[in-house]
Amino acid sequence: MSKHTPGPWKAIISENVANVVCAENGIGVARVIDDDDARLIAAAPQMLEALEACAAYWHYKRSPGIPEHSELVSLSAEQAQKLIRAAIAAAKGEV
Numbered sequence: 001m002s003k004h005t006p007g008p009w010k011a012i013i014s015e016n017v018a019n020v021v022c023a024e025n026g027i028g029v030a031r032v033i034d035d036d037d038a039r040l041i042a043a044a045p046q047m048l049e050a051l052e053a054c055a056a057y058w059h060y061k062r063s064p065g066i067p068e069h070s071e072l073v074s075l076s077a078e079q080a081q082k083l084i085r086a087a088i089a090a091a092k093g094e095v
Helices: 035-042 044-062 071-091
Strands: 009-012 019-023 028-032
Touching: 009 035, 019 035, 028 035, 035 044, 035 071, 044 071
Parallel strands: none
Antiparallel strands: 009 019, 019 028
């Protein structure tokens, strides 16, 4: 898998011009016409982080050596939920 431009990314919404998604260092990541698409693309690094947290949660939950109701499982579930909510809000432009 190739490396991607690290986040956070920001959607720059402007009228009568293609919207731009930029990385924190100012490098352009994408140009799109639709505002919603720009927000969705800008949320991609957050969505990746949320998916990684979900994968970690399921790993802990399914590991035979870790009790299902352990603090590690609970904390990983809380972290995943927090990251999922943040990614959804970013993708919807609610941030």
